[in-house]
Amino acid sequence: MIKTVATTPYGDQKPGTSGLRKKVPVFQQENYAQNFIQSIFDSLEDFQGKTLVIGGDGRYFNREVIQIAIKMAAANGFGRVLVGRGGILSTPAASNVIRKYQAFGGIVLSASHNPGGPTEDFGIKYNIGNGGPAPEKITEAIFARTKVIDSYKIAEAADVNLDIEGTHEIAGMQVTIIDPVSDYAALMEELFDFNAIRALLQNGFRIVFDAMSAVTGPYAKEILENRLGAPKGSVLNFMPLPDFGGHHPDPNLVHAKALYDQMMGDDAPDFGAASDGDGDRNLIIGRGIFVTPSDSLAMLAANAHLAPGYSKGLAGIARSMPTSGAADRVAEKLGIGIYETPTGWKFFGNLLDAGLATICGEESAGTGSNHVREKDGLWAVLLWLNILAVRQESVVEIARQHWMIYGRNYYSRHDYEEVDSAAANGLVTALRDKLASLPGTKIGDLTVQTADDFSYHDPVDHSVSSNQGIRILFEGGSRVVYRLSGTGTSGATLRVYIERFEPDAARHDIETQEALADLIQAAEEIADIRQRTGRQTPSVIT
Ligand code: VG1
Ligand code: CO
Numbered sequence: 001m002i003k004t005v006a007t008t009p010y011g012d013q014k015p016g017t018s019g020l021r022k023k024v025p026v027f028q029q030e031n032y033a034q035n036f037i038q039s040i041f042d043s044l045e046d047f048q049g050k051t052l053v054i055g056g057d058g059r060y061f062n063r064e065v066i067q068i069a070i071k072m073a074a075a076n077g078f079g080r081v082l083v084g085r086g087g088i089l090s091t092p093a094a095s096n097v098i099r100k101y102q103a104f105g106g107i108v109l110s111a112s113h114n115p116g117g118p119t120e121d122f123g124i125k126y127n128i129g130n131g132g133p134a135p136e137k138i139t140e141a142i143f144a145r146t147k148v149i150d151s152y153k154i155a156e157a158a159d160v161n162l163d164i165e166g167t168h169e170i171a172g173m174q175v176t177i178i179d180p181v182s183d184y185a186a187l188m189e190e191l192f193d194f195n196a197i198r199a200l201l202q203n204g205f206r207i208v209f210d211a212m213s214a215v216t217g218p219y220a221k222e223i224l225e226n227r228l229g230a231p232k233g234s235v236l237n238f239m240p241l242p243d244f245g246g247h248h249p250d251p252n253l254v255h256a257k258a259l260y261d262q263m264m265g266d267d268a269p270d271f272g273a274a275s276d277g278d279g280d281r282n283l284i285i286g287r288g289i290f291v292t293p294s295d296s297l298a299m300l301a302a303n304a305h306l307a308p309g310y311s312k313g314l315a316g317i318a319r320s321m322p323t324s325g326a327a328d329r330v331a332e333k334l335g336i337g338i339y340e341t342p343t344g345w346k347f348f349g350n351l352l353d354a355g356l357a358t359i360c361g362e363e364s365a366g367t368g369s370n371h372v373r374e375k376d377g378l379w380a381v382l383l384w385l386n387i388l389a390v391r392q393e394s395v396v397e398i399a400r401q402h403w404m405i406y407g408r409n410y411y412s413r414h415d416y417e418e419v420d421s422a423a424a425n426g427l428v429t430a431l432r433d434k435l436a437s438l439p440g441t442k443i444g445d446l447t448v449q450t451a452d453d454f455s456y457h458d459p460v461d462h463s464v465s466s467n468q469g470i471r472i473l474f475e476g477g478s479r480v481v482y483r484l485s486g487t488g489t490s491g492a493t494l495r496v497y498i499e500r501f502e503p504d505a506a507r508h509d510i511e512t513q514e515a516l517a518d519l520i521q522a523a524e525e526i527a528d529i530r531q532r533t534g535r536q537t538p539s540v541i542t
Pocket of ligand 1 (some may be wrong): 275281343344345362364415484486487488
């Protein structure tokens with residue numbers, strides 16, 4: 001039986017950098033999730049009888065919304081849904097399932113690296129048939145629809161047992177509960193030399209992977225321990241928990257501090273890594289060395305040909321604008337294309353589909369390739385392991401050699417979280433207003449060369465995305481970028497990205513904050529951060 005339920009719009013369902021993210025109590029308001037899901041379906045065409053993939057990162061409220069999404073998909077005329085067992089599908093695994101089974105699209109329930117639990121964050125994102133996040137044209141249509149929606153459709157049926165694989169039927173639609181791990185693990189086996197990695201691990205190379213009680217646990221256990229033979233216990237916090245054990249499932253130096261300390265300690269393993277709530281981010285730490293995500297992108301691109309899936313070389317590299325220019329130097333040396341996009345994986349989809357880019361990355365710990373259309377945490381870990389297995393060198397040796405060849409891009413991001421929204425917007429407006437007057441300005445030894453607000457012209461569909469971040473470029477190539485986060489759920493988060501290129505190998509050993517000190521000072525002076533936000537120091541430095 002299909003029911004049409006009357007509803008009234010909510011005014012705040014605008015998708016951000018990566019879907020709609022709100023606190024759980026917001027999602028628990030009457031029809032809140034239903035309104036958004038119906039608005040997604042209302043913005044799509046020609047999906048009758050087709051397949052929809054549904055899965056999430058296992059956080060609090062995941063199972064409830066999955067049941068709703070299944071029943072609404074049935075009522076709206078989908079022919080089949082594929083759901084990860086237990087409601088689990090990591091973001092890259094969902095992308096893979098959409099592609100592999102040629103689904104029409106997918107609904108991914110996640111708030112990624114944000115905390116989970118009854119008063120924490122939840123999110124809903126729609127991915128299109130290429131497996132990637134819906135482009136802005138679609139997210140804008142969804143938002144427009146949420147503002148006028150007056151009813152939604154739902155099948156009246158009992159809940160589906162999500163914990164047992166098998167096929168059911170709801171209002172004429174097939175519901176298949178699938179193993180969330182096996183398709184993804186099979187894809188990784190195609191891309192990487194598992195024998196070489198297995199041999200590396202057998203020869204005493206020690207790894208540790210922190211799944212942060214989030215979605216990658218089952219994937220990492222199966223791939224790293226079961227298939228690659230890493231000793232049991234190499235994967236930490238492998239049980240996905242609805243509240244991530246009360247932690248922030250964000251693999252950075254603040255929230256994965258225990259891993260960082262272990263990797264810097266006396267008896268450190270050779271390689272440490274972590275992923276985030278939904279499995280699309282990665283943190284890479286070699287014994288005694290943290291590899292910044294921007295560097296990791298460049299190093300992976302420079303060495304990717306050592307893995308079977310990339311042995312023919314790369315077509316091009318794409319990075320988000322705030323990501324450091326380290327990858328640009330690799331692209332230049334390889335003689336391949338380099339693309340600079342706004343923040344958020346949705347902007348890479350066209351480049352990947354058109355075959356212009358093979359590897360993509362963001363400074364926020366996201367790297368991935370054309371194997372799916374999302375960033376992929378475990379993929380990055382496996383590519384690193386494949387490279388380490390072939391080169392038979394340590395992470396530190398690979399990093400040093402890389403800097404020797406290409407120079408080093410010192411890089412850091414300073415986040416000011418939960419700042420008053422009006423204050424944050426005021427800061428950005430004031431910056432915009434003075435962009436034209438900045439070139440030529442001297443701050444200490446630095447001279448501003450150019451200043452602008454980044455606009456992206458998509459080379460494939462020619463769409464334009466404006467106001468994507470304020471860039472201040474100094475003479476000599478150093479840079480400061482400011483933008484406001486599009487994933488937060490309370491107040492505003494100001495992100496300040498700071499970068500300096502250092503060609504001289506004798507100067508590759510400086511502590512990062514020290515190497516960037518004058519730029520950090522300039523960033524403060526130009527934007528008046530302390531005065532405007534009332535914060536003396538950033539809340540998170542990565
Ligand atoms: C952040 C990151 C961005 C990333 C996005 C989603 O966005 O900066 O690089 O793509 O999160 O990542 P923002 O707008 O807060 O800066 V995740 O792991 O949510 O899927
Ligand atoms: Co994520």
